[in-house]
Amino acid sequence: MSKNAYIHKVLPGSPGSALLFVFHGTGADENQLLSFGRELAPSATIVSPRGDVSEQGAARFFRRTGEGVYDMDDxxxxxxxxxxxxxxxxxxxxxxxxxxxxxxxxxxxxxxA
Structure with missing residues (x-):
């Protein structure tokens, strides 16, 4: 899989530092948790992908078949x-x-994951 499999943002950190992945909630995007991630780990490189599924215009990481019901195949x-x-x-x-x-x-x- 590619580093570009998702639309995403990267906030570079110090060389050799930790890597922090932040994952937004339904309806948000890759910007939602970037600043919070930076506050939690000031020297880390932060990677924030955008969900690739749209549910009525709201970005998600996987589909649902109903409210609170996951599409297990997706x-x-x-x-x-x-x-x-x-x-x-x-x-x-x-x-x-x-x-x-x-x-x-x-x-x-x-x-x-």
Whole structure:
């Protein structure tokens, strides 16, 4: 999987520092948690992908079939894609540590990946 599998933003950190992935909630985008990530880990490189699924115009990381009901096939697709995205960034950065933070749907994909 590619480092560009998702539209995303990267806030560079100190060389060799930790890598922090932040995952937004439904309806937000890659900007939602960037500043919070920087406050939590001032020297880390922060990577924030945008969900690639649109639910009535709201960005998500995977589809639902109803309120609170996950589309399990799409969750499997999204999990594999996100795991590849994370792996590609980790291999390129060679960080001292890797952390993740997610809100709502972002926490779901983080736990799944």
């Amino acid at each position: 969750l499997a697709r999204a999990t594999a894609k996100m795991a590849g995205f994370v792996k590609a960034h980790v291999e390129a950065a060679k960080p001292s540590a890797v952390f993740g933070l997610g809100y709502s749907n972002g926490a779901n994909i983080l736990a799944s």
